[in-house]
Amino acid sequence: MMQLSELQGRRHYADRAFRGLALGAAGLVLLVLGMIAVKMTQRAWPAFNAGFFTSSRWSAPEGVFGALPFVWGTLYTAAIAIVLAVPVSLGVALFITQVAPPWLKKPMVSLLDLLAVVPSVVFGLWGVLVVSQHAGLGRSFLTAGVILAIMIIPIITSLAREVIETTPASDKEAALALGATRWEMIRASVLPHSKGGLVGAVMLGLGRAMGETIASALVIGSALGQLTLDPWAPGNSMPAVIANEWGEADEPHKAALIALAVTLFVITIAVNLIATAIVQRSMKRSHGT
Amino acid sequence: MRSAPVRSIDLGARRSWRTTQSALMSAAMVAAVVLVAIPLVAVLWSVFARGAGIVVRAFPAFFTQTIPMISRKAGPGMGPAIVGTVLVTGGATLVAVPVGVLGAVYLHEYGGSGSFARLVRFMATVMTGVPSIVMGLFIYLVWTMNFGYSAFGGALALACLMLPIVIGSTEQMLRLVPASLREASYALGATRSRTIVAIVLPAALPGIISGVLLAIARAAGETAPLMFAVGAATAYNPRLFHEANTSLSLQIFGNATSAFPAAQDRAWGAALTLVLFTFLITLIARVFTARLALKRSS
Amino acid sequence: MLSPVIPFASPLPRPRGQLTPGDPAGAFPLPAGQAVGVPTPRDFASLVDPTGEAPRPTEQAVTVPTPRDFASLVDRKAAVPLPDTPVVFDCEDVEVYYGAFRAVRGVTLGIREHQITAFIGPSGCGKTTMLRTLNRMHDVIPGARVAGRVSYHGIDLYAPEVSAPEVRRRIGMVFQKPNPFPKSIYDNIAFGPRINGIRRKAELDAVVEKSLRAAALWDEVRDRLKHSALGLSGGQQQRLCIARTIAVEPEVVLMDEPCSALDPIATARIEELMRELKSLYTIVIVTHNMQQAARVSDRTAFFTTEIDAQRDRRTGILVEYDATSKIFSAPSDERTENYITGRFG
Numbered sequence: 001m002m003q004l005s006e007l008q009g010r011r012h013y014a015d016r017a018f019r020g021l022a023l024g025a026a027g028l029v030l031l032v033l034g035m036i037a038v039k040m041t042q043r044a045w046p047a048f049n050a051g052f053f054t055s056s057r058w059s060a061p062e063g064v065f066g067a068l069p070f071v072w073g074t075l076y077t078a079a080i081a082i083v084l085a086v087p088v089s090l091g092v093a094l095f096i097t098q099v100a101p102p103w104l105k106k107p108m109v110s111l112l113d114l115l116a117v118v119p120s121v122v123f124g125l126w127g128v129l130v131v132s133q134h135a136g137l138g139r140s141f142l143t144a145g146v147i148l149a150i151m152i153i154p155i156i157t158s159l160a161r162e163v164i165e166t167t168p169a170s171d172k173e174a175a176l177a178l179g180a181t182r183w184e185m186i187r188a189s190v191l192p193h194s195k196g197g198l199v200g201a202v203m204l205g206l207g208r209a210m211g212e213t214i215a216s217a218l219v220i221g222s223a224l225g226q227l228t229l230d231p232w233a234p235g236n237s238m239p240a241v242i243a244n245e246w247g248e249a250d251e252p253h254k255a256a257l258i259a260l261a262v263t264l265f266v267i268t269i270a271v272n273l274i275a276t277a278i279v280q281r282s283m284k285r286s287h288g289t
Numbered sequence: 290m291r292s293a294p295v296r297s298i299d300l301g302a303r304r305s306w307r308t309t310q311s312a313l314m315s316a317a318m319v320a321a322v323v324l325v326a327i328p329l330v331a332v333l334w335s336v337f338a339r340g341a342g343i344v345v346r347a348f349p350a351f352f353t354q355t356i357p358m359i360s361r362k363a364g365p366g367m368g369p370a371i372v373g374t375v376l377v378t379g380g381a382t383l384v385a386v387p388v389g390v391l392g393a394v395y396l397h398e399y400g401g402s403g404s405f406a407r408l409v410r411f412m413a414t415v416m417t418g419v420p421s422i423v424m425g426l427f428i429y430l431v432w433t434m435n436f437g438y439s440a441f442g443g444a445l446a447l448a449c450l451m452l453p454i455v456i457g458s459t460e461q462m463l464r465l466v467p468a469s470l471r472e473a474s475y476a477l478g479a480t481r482s483r484t485i486v487a488i489v490l491p492a493a494l495p496g497i498i499s500g501v502l503l504a505i506a507r508a509a510g511e512t513a514p515l516m517f518a519v520g521a522a523t524a525y526n527p528r529l530f531h532e533a534n535t536s537l538s539l540q541i542f543g544n545a546t547s548a549f550p551a552a553q554d555r556a557w558g559a560a561l562t563l564v565l566f567t568f569l570i571t572l573i574a575r576v577f578t579a580r581l582a583l584k585r586s587s
Numbered sequence: 588m589l590s591p592v593i594p595f596a597s598p599l600p601r602p603r604g605q606l607t608p609g610d611p612a613g614a615f616p617l618p619a620g621q622a623v624g625v626p627t628p629r630d631f632a633s634l635v636d637p638t639g640e641a642p643r644p645t646e647q648a649v650t651v652p653t654p655r656d657f658a659s660l661v662d663r664k665a666a667v668p669l670p671d672t673p674v675v676f677d678c679e680d681v682e683v684y685y686g687a688f689r690a691v692r693g694v695t696l697g698i699r700e701h702q703i704t705a706f707i708g709p710s711g712c713g714k715t716t717m718l719r720t721l722n723r724m725h726d727v728i729p730g731a732r733v734a735g736r737v738s739y740h741g742i743d744l745y746a747p748e749v750s751a752p753e754v755r756r757r758i759g760m761v762f763q764k765p766n767p768f769p770k771s772i773y774d775n776i777a778f779g780p781r782i783n784g785i786r787r788k789a790e791l792d793a794v795v796e797k798s799l800r801a802a803a804l805w806d807e808v809r810d811r812l813k814h815s816a817l818g819l820s821g822g823q824q825q826r827l828c829i830a831r832t833i834a835v836e837p838e839v840v841l842m843d844e845p846c847s848a849l850d851p852i853a854t855a856r857i858e859e860l861m862r863e864l865k866s867l868y869t870i871v872i873v874t875h876n877m878q879q880a881a882r883v884s885d886r887t888a889f890f891t892t893e894i895d896a897q898r899d900r901r902t903g904i905l906v907e908y909d910a911t912s913k914i915f916s917a918p919s920d921e922r923t924e925n926y927i928t929g930r931f932g
Binding site: 012014015017018019021022023024025026027028029030032033035036039040043087088089090091092094095098099108110111112113114115117118119120121122123124125126128129130150153157181182183184186204207210211212213214217218239242243246257258261264265268269271272273276 | 307308310311313314315317318319320321322324325326328329331332333335336387388389390391392394395396398399400405406408409412413414415416417418419420421422423424426427430431449452453456480481482483485486503506507509510511512513516517538541542545546553556557560563564567568571575
Binding site for chain 3: 002
């Protein structure tokens with residue numbers, strides 16, 4: 001006769017402990033994010049006064065901190081980057097998925113991966129010592145936008161490629177069977193199918209462009225109070241200001257810089273969330289559920 | 290006997306606006322590819338041409354000597370920055386990889402589609418979007434203000450950046466491990482933790498390593514998170530937890546805006562070193578990815 | 588406590604009068620010579636030969652069995668009395684749910700020691716689900732739930748104090764698709780002993796050799812124990828999985844369609860192996876293949892699906908459970924007969 005105790009086995013404390021450890025590791029993500037939000041906001045709180053988002057005057061010695069031009073600079077450079085990067089990324093993604101012969105796909109993807117791992121500071125260095133000096137762009141919104149565009153192209157392209165590849169072959173064949181040319185097939189089957197995902201990919205690129213610090217800091221020109229549409233004008237962006245001014249900042253100044261970081265955090269998170277939502281929704285739809 | 294004449298059917302291509310348009314668009318795509326290749330080639334050209342200048346001229350002193358205190362002074366080296374980069378990225382890896390892998394294990398092996406796992410997964414996505422400079426300031430507030438400059442502060446900031454990437458790629462790899470392997474292990478009386486440690490993780494290992502290496506390659510080139518935590522040293526500092534340190538990326542950033550050609554040269558040399566370092570890591574990651582593909586196909 | 592009575596009798600009338608009517612519920616063994624029917628030239632008798640002569644699966648695979656064929660097929664088997672060994676598993680009114688979906692309901696049966704019990708039935712009838720309740724494999728599927736009582740040697744397997752890993756160590760399982768770990772042959776076999784605390788190399792070596800010999804694989808792999816198990820053929824992999832299961836010295840081996848991914852020759856070897864292992868272990872096998880059930884098993888449980896018209900869902904039910912010789916020669920239930928004669932798919 002078997003006894004119940006025989007089936008109790010050893011007590012699996014190790015099993016419980018491991019589960020707890022894994023749970024703790026996963027929980028750490030929440031903890032870190034929560035701490036970022038709380039700690040930063042706490043520290044930046046004094047700087048968030050009435051003029052922070054409306055004033056365009058930023059003068060550390062006087063203790064006046066109006067962040068409007070920097071918010072503008074961030075949005076403006078990111079917009080330039082997007083305008084430049086989107087057609088190129090889309091073209092490359094379509095080329096890899098629809099046009100390129102199979103043997104060319106792998107090297108092309110590798111090339112993009114290579115572009116993606118070049119450190120941003122190297123692009124910054126190239127931007128400040130080569131592009132701004134020899135390409136006649138100077139240090140300006142436009143230079144920053146161009147450098148940012150180069151940096152986000154691999155991101156947008158690889159996401160766009162993934163999205164486009166989910167187009168069912170039957171959709172494409174349907175168009176081709178009607179005598180459509182390749183471009184007509186892309187327009188009729190591929191693009192409508194991937195629209196949502198492509199928008200999401202672009203938004204993720206936008207988020208990255210806004211948060212990118214070092215390249216902007218090196219080539220944007222570090223001009224104060226620039227609220228202009230002129231792309232050739234030197235300007236400034238939130239991350240660039242933080243990077244360039246932190247070194248000699250004192251107390252109220254530091255709080256203001258952290259307030260800039262909080263603002264940047266909020267904007268990029270919002271953009272990323274919208275992007276993720278769009279990508280997930282379109283992925284779900286394309287998988288037919 | 291002659292057969293009736295076959296009506297000839299013209300299946301040749303006909304030129305029309307439609308075919309022209311399609312050809313034009315294909316050409317535009319090729320142009321986009323060229324447009325991407327240009328900056329890549331240009332950047333790499335500059336880095337190799339200008340970087341090799343100083344690196345080769347002062348070889349191997351460039352990699353071993355300390356950084357000149359006076360930046361207009363010409364000559365090597367970047368030794369302390371190389372050590373700093375290794376310390377900072379190594380420290381970040383030591384922090385982020387165990388936490389990230391364990392977190393992914395929780396998400397895939399325990400949490401599944403539960404609400405906590407879904408929340409963590411969502412927040413990890415959010416965390417990937419946090420600008421690196423924000424991470425840097427955060428670590429400044431919670432670490433550097435209390436413990437001062439050190440390589441470890443930078444490592445923590447980089448770890449925060451790596452963590453969601455490691456979680457994401459590891460979870461993806463765990464998803465590729467067939468459920469039948471887990472069942473086989475359970476059926477032998479293995480506990481869950483034993484199954485994960487002895488069967489699931491080893492099966493996913495090449496993929497996990499590949500993901501980790503890509504995260505390292507990304508982190509090694511980061512500058513913004515280090516600016517507030519690492520400080521600025523010019524001499525060797527091999528200690529992870531003590532005193533200010535430096536890194537290749539910080540050196541590039543600092544020297545890039547310098548007016549002195551000597552400093553700019555050092556920036557290019559550091560850039561070359563850094564680019565080679567990240568490419569090397571990416572290359573190793575590819576080897577692991579290939580091994581994974583091999584395993585899956587067999 | 589063991590429950591002494593295992594009810595098998597179906598309430599439905601027996602279709603064929605010439606058979607011994609109404610053997611008392613649970614009375615084993617069946618009277619010898621019960622099955623009737625003149626063997627046709629094309630019979631399966633050799634397959635069910637309890638001495639386990641080499642079967643000829645390729646030849647039989649194409650034959651569509653008629654009831655008469657099965658009767659002759661199991662003729663020789665029925666001649667050997669089925670021993671009344673102790674009950675290992677005693678299932679009472681078992682139901683399995685996946686979330687809100689009820690996959691199986693009302694299964695009551697007893698499985699006896701050192702015999703091969705086969706679960707047969709059409710796809711989706713819950714035979715695999717039922718098999719997995721016997722070693723708590725449902726625990727690892729989110730949302731799966733077992734109701735009713737499954738006792739193992741009288742102990743409720745689903746009692747809160749019972750440890751699932753311990754249950755599975757004693758009740759091993761071989762799966763439909765061979766699933767060797769991506770490790771060496773040696774490490775595959777040694778995995779089980781290792782997690783059960785065997786560390787010494789000599790001891791492990793002995794277990795590996797013994798298990799591989801028992802699974803009739805030793806001679807084929809003895810020179811490449813350190814090679815990856817993924818390099819073996821499908822049949823070898825499945826025998827490796829059996830060896831791996833035996834290596835932890837289980838009391839029961841559950842097999843979930845162990846031959847469905849294999850060719851006839853590999854299938855024949857596994858069946859031979861099962862007959863050999865019967866003296867050491869209690870075996871429960873799920874199979875799609877009726878000839879296989881007839882060839883290897885001592886008792887057979889026939890499951891089918893019952894369509895819930897209201898919710899348009901299928902639930903698996905146990906139709907009939909009896910000696911294999913009886914199920915294939917004189918089933919008590921019309922549905923069983925329809926299934927084994929191929930009138931119902």
